[in-house]
Amino acid sequence: MTPEEFRRQAHALADWMADYLRDVGSLPIVPRSEPGQVRRALPARPPEAGEPFERITADFRELIVPGMTHWNHPGWFGYFPANHSPPSILAEMLTATLGAQCMSWQTSPAATELEQVVMDWLRGMLGLPDTFSGVIQDTASTATLVALLTARDAASGPLERLTVYASAEAHSSVAKGARLAGFGPERLRTVPVDGTFAMDAAALAAMVAEDMAAGLVPACVVATAGTTSSTAMDPLREIAEVCRRYAVWLHVDAAYAGSAAILPERRALFDGVELADSFVFNPHKWLLTNFDCSAYFVRDVPALLRTFATSPSYLRTTNDPDVVNYRDWGIQLGRRFRALKLWFVIRSYGVEGLRAMLRRHIAMAETFRGWVESEPGFVVPAPSPFGLVCLRHEPVELAGDAPRLDDWNRGVLERVNASRDVFLTHTTLGGRYTIRMAVGQWQTGPEDVERAWRRIVEAAAIERNKLHGVP
Amino acid sequence: MTPEEFRRQAHALADWMADYLRDVGSLPIVPRSEPGQVRRALPARPPEAGEPFERITADFRELIVPGMTHWNHPGWFGYFPANHSPPSILAEMLTATLGAQCMSWQTSPAATELEQVVMDWLRGMLGLPDTFSGVIQDTASTATLVALLTARDAASGPLERLTVYASAEAHSSVAKGARLAGFGPERLRTVPVDGTFAMDAAALAAMVAEDMAAGLVPACVVATAGTTSSTAMDPLREIAEVCRRYAVWLHVDAAYAGSAAILPERRALFDGVELADSFVFNPHKWLLTNFDCSAYFVRDVPALLRTFATSPSYLRTTNDPDVVNYRDWGIQLGRRFRALKLWFVIRSYGVEGLRAMLRRHIAMAETFRGWVESEPGFVVPAPSPFGLVCLRHEPVELAGDAPRLDDWNRGVLERVNASRDVFLTHTTLGGRYTIRMAVGQWQTGPEDVERAWRRIVEAAAIERNKLHGVP
Numbered sequence: 001m002t003p004e005e006f007r008r009q010a011h012a013l014a015d016w017m018a019d020y021l022r023d024v025g026s027l028p029i030v031p032r033s034e035p036g037q038v039r040r041a042l043p044a045r046p047p048e049a050g051e052p053f054e055r056i057t058a059d060f061r062e063l064i065v066p067g068m069t070h071w072n073h074p075g076w077f078g079y080f081p082a083n084h085s086p087p088s089i090l091a092e093m094l095t096a097t098l099g100a101q102c103m104s105w106q107t108s109p110a111a112t113e114l115e116q117v118v119m120d121w122l123r124g125m126l127g128l129p130d131t132f133s134g135v136i137q138d139t140a141s142t143a144t145l146v147a148l149l150t151a152r153d154a155a156s157g158p159l160e161r162l163t164v165y166a167s168a169e170a171h172s173s174v175a176k177g178a179r180l181a182g183f184g185p186e187r188l189r190t191v192p193v194d195g196t197f198a199m200d201a202a203a204l205a206a207m208v209a210e211d212m213a214a215g216l217v218p219a220c221v222v223a224t225a226g227t228t229s230s231t232a233m234d235p236l237r238e239i240a241e242v243c244r245r246y247a248v249w250l251h252v253d254a255a256y257a258g259s260a261a262i263l264p265e266r267r268a269l270f271d272g273v274e275l276a277d278s279f280v281f282n283p284h285k286w287l288l289t290n291f292d293c294s295a296y297f298v299r300d301v302p303a304l305l306r307t308f309a310t311s312p313s314y315l316r317t318t319n320d321p322d323v324v325n326y327r328d329w330g331i332q333l334g335r336r337f338r339a340l341k342l343w344f345v346i347r348s349y350g351v352e353g354l355r356a357m358l359r360r361h362i363a364m365a366e367t368f369r370g371w372v373e374s375e376p377g378f379v380v381p382a383p384s385p386f387g388l389v390c391l392r393h394e395p396v397e398l399a400g401d402a403p404r405l406d407d408w409n410r411g412v413l414e415r416v417n418a419s420r421d422v423f424l425t426h427t428t429l430g431g432r433y434t435i436r437m438a439v440g441q442w443q444t445g446p447e448d449v450e451r452a453w454r455r456i457v458e459a460a461a462i463e464r465n466k467l468h469g470v471p
Numbered sequence: 472m473t474p475e476e477f478r479r480q481a482h483a484l485a486d487w488m489a490d491y492l493r494d495v496g497s498l499p500i501v502p503r504s505e506p507g508q509v510r511r512a513l514p515a516r517p518p519e520a521g522e523p524f525e526r527i528t529a530d531f532r533e534l535i536v537p538g539m540t541h542w543n544h545p546g547w548f549g550y551f552p553a554n555h556s557p558p559s560i561l562a563e564m565l566t567a568t569l570g571a572q573c574m575s576w577q578t579s580p581a582a583t584e585l586e587q588v589v590m591d592w593l594r595g596m597l598g599l600p601d602t603f604s605g606v607i608q609d610t611a612s613t614a615t616l617v618a619l620l621t622a623r624d625a626a627s628g629p630l631e632r633l634t635v636y637a638s639a640e641a642h643s644s645v646a647k648g649a650r651l652a653g654f655g656p657e658r659l660r661t662v663p664v665d666g667t668f669a670m671d672a673a674a675l676a677a678m679v680a681e682d683m684a685a686g687l688v689p690a691c692v693v694a695t696a697g698t699t700s701s702t703a704m705d706p707l708r709e710i711a712e713v714c715r716r717y718a719v720w721l722h723v724d725a726a727y728a729g730s731a732a733i734l735p736e737r738r739a740l741f742d743g744v745e746l747a748d749s750f751v752f753n754p755h756k757w758l759l760t761n762f763d764c765s766a767y768f769v770r771d772v773p774a775l776l777r778t779f780a781t782s783p784s785y786l787r788t789t790n791d792p793d794v795v796n797y798r799d800w801g802i803q804l805g806r807r808f809r810a811l812k813l814w815f816v817i818r819s820y821g822v823e824g825l826r827a828m829l830r831r832h833i834a835m836a837e838t839f840r841g842w843v844e845s846e847p848g849f850v851v852p853a854p855s856p857f858g859l860v861c862l863r864h865e866p867v868e869l870a871g872d873a874p875r876l877d878d879w880n881r882g883v884l885e886r887v888n889a890s891r892d893v894f895l896t897h898t899t900l901g902g903r904y905t906i907r908m909a910v911g912q913w914q915t916g917p918e919d920v921e922r923a924w925r926r927i928v929e930a931a932a933i934e935r936n937k938l939h940g941v942p
Contacts, residue, residue: 001558002557010488011485013485017481031581042585048823050818050819053819056818060565067584070571082805086477089481096555100540100542108542139803322506334553343527346517351518
């Protein structure tokens with residue numbers, strides 16, 4: 001395909017893309033396809049000869065798009081958002097066109113330096129002190145693994161004696177990362193949570209002291225700022241004090257909620273974060289930046305480099321101390337030019353525009369929470385300081401019957417999602433099946449949140465009628 | 472930014488992108504910027520209010536593009552290529568627009584199933600048996616770490632007794648991966664290479680036997696199919712036989728050269744690969760697919776899942792055995808829709824079109840090699856079965872003076888790259904500074920290869936004149 005043919009196709013796709021962004025709200029969020037359906041519709045072997053591009057894009061529209069789950073549908077309330085935005089998509093177009101591999105300064109000076117600049121911007125926006133340095137990782141799973149590996153190597157003791165601590169509500173990537181980093185399963189301590197699902201810092205202190213007395217070496221505490229199940233905030237200052245006392249690496253996983261640290265009125269929730277050793281949050285979740293873009297901040301850069309730097313002859317470039325080679329800041333050697341989309345997003349919206357977007361989401365979540373709380377039979381089992389509201393329907397007929405209530409809520413959620421114009425997911429909170437409503441898509445408006453609530457109330461009513469034999 | 476405003480900007484960028492692809496050959500490949508130059512040109516703080524999009528794209532054109540290293544310039548002969556192509560860029564535009572997070576089947580059925588389909592296509596194109604299953608990883612560094620972790624967990628022995636083997640020419644990501652996976656530095660065995668820089672399989676067999684006799688547990692051999700320094704091919708069949716005999720996991724790192732396995736006439740070089748336990752190659756290097764896209768094939772999927780699967784409540788979806796959740800096939804939970812670009816590339820070019828492109832690159836490299844070999848004073852110190860040719864200039868005046876010859880070749884390379892219309896990099900081969908010429912960019916033509924050779928000959932002549940005091 002020549003550049004001129006590319007031009008023609010790119011213009012055609014630009015229109016499709018704009019149409020998609022305009023119309024995505026009218027698509028079923030979750031496809032009707034059965035497992036294997038898309039696969040069976042595609043040939044088992046690749047074509048020997050090239051095909052006309054129009055045939056490929058037609059298949060994209062007719063086979064792929066109807067089989068997609070539309071994460072950027074305005075009725076998306078599942079998981080956490082992976083929101084994007086027009087400026088971010090536009091930046092991705094340019095990143096793809098440059099096709100640069102940004103492993104070191106020399107292989108893309110502007111990409112490296114723009115990453116330094118936007119990470120400094122973000123650091124300031126979050127209120128982190130400039131003792132932190134930033135690097136873009138792909139995901140929070142990777143960033144947490146990076147923190148665990150750095151902490152492992154920085155700890156003074158043999159691997160089999162090193163211990164890691166995280167709350168019972170920590171993300172699955174913590175246990176997975178600890179396992180991958182070679183910590184034995186019995187060396188990952190699960191710290192209990194309080195009634196708000198936040199880590200019990202006193203219990204942490206006791207566990208650390210006990211382990212040290214037993215000759216073990218506490219290597220890392222992973223605190224969560226905004227747990228996946230309920231956005232519970234672990235008490236960062238208290239945890240940091242424990243970590244300081246015992247010289248343990250503190251990693252803060254703020255994958256979703258970290259974006260809210262740009263709001264002065266939410267900053268207090270992150271009190272103590274400046275004492276952490278590393279901090280991760282995902283602009284690709286709630287800061288309008290395309291997946292993947294995970295912002296990792298670390299204080300002890302030499303410790304990071306001791307774990308990740310390599311310097312083979314074929315990569316050696318310059319010894320200029322002004323030069324940062326981000327290939328030495330993580331697992332991957334190769335790196336995409338991800339800073340560009342963050343730069344486009346921050347400049348397009350401005351810090352105030354981003355704050356306004358987050359406030360709008362939080363306000364919609366608060367309104368939704370009010371509706372749930374004032375509706376008989378519904379409960380909100382956890383605080384909701386951000387855009388996520390947890391809820392359960394507990395009709396009087398099933399009062400106290402936990403297993404049936406779990407099935408009941410599962411049934412309600414399935415009925416809600418069958419509408420395919422809203423999509424919510426679930427979790428287990430305090431052992432109970434719980435519906436999660438996460439507001440955070442860039443095009444989501446009050447009418448979408450209202451529709452979700454209406455679907456929930458309708459679904460609960462239909463299930464109740466079934467319970468009473470009403471047809 | 473509304474969808475209609477997006478439309479306007481996307482059309483404007485489509486033209487810029489097509490112009491860039493058409494004109495990139497006239498840009499300096501490597502920028503003239505000094506370390507810190509781009510950074511200093513950008514404000515230290517983000518804007519509070521949003522800025523007009525035109526101002527952002529103007530800054531992109533005026534500050535960022537001139538500071539980039541242009542990996543897709545037709546004069547790019549550095550490192551290995553990270554080539555892209557128009558259909559791949561177009562697919563990236565769509566991936567960005569959908570903004571889907573493809574961690575599990577349910578979160579994007581079509582993306583998951585398209586990944587299964589294109590990985591099956593690739594497997595067939597490479598001639599791998601269908602006992603292998605494929606998954607897209609971001610980079611070969613990650614895929615090699617994935618293999619090392621799986622091998623570590625599958626080995627029967629405590630971590631401190633496990634050993635890993637790779638040749639002295641293996642990529643730096645092997646030593647880094649082994650370190651990250653917790654293998655002690657003294658547990659990574661460096662197997663010697665023969666005169667062609669390929670692993671000495673007899674030496675490997677002896678080392679494995681010796682280690683076992685000493686009570687150690689050989690866990691993983693990483694063979695390289697196409698080393699980074701010189702594209703040496705480790706003898707896969709002999710290595711695989713050692714691995715089979717001692718039940719050691721064999722991972723084949725074919726990051727660059729793996730693409731050439733789609734050529735029937737190059738298939739013999741990969742003889743024995745079907746006996747490997749895992750195999751990685753990067754379509755983002757030499758198969759016209761945008762970075763990042765690393766194809767990882769593994770035979771023992773249950774072993775992979777034992778190392779990487781998690782199943783927290785908030786991610787649990789379906790138990791359908793037809794369903795693959797790729798989040799369980801690697802480190803990251805979140806995943807981009809990378810299969811789309813591979814699908815677009817394979818269909819746009821067809822298998823024959825891709826073969827034709829590789830053959831064109833290989834033929835240009837062979838022509839170049841012929842020029843080097845027939846030019847007095849130049850040597851080609853290694854075989855060049857693919858698109859990479861290694862070379863050194865060894866003027867008679869410096870015969871036998873290795874340190875001065877190293878400096879000499881460094882000087883020649885710097886002079887060549889100062890032209891900024893071709894770009895080559897170096898390595899150390901057999902302890903000697905060696906220039907690498909890697910042909911593999913999609914727009915590279917004979918005139919670009921000729922220009923590179925002319926620059927090299929000119930640079931050598933100028934350096935020689937300096938040696939003789941000729942002004």
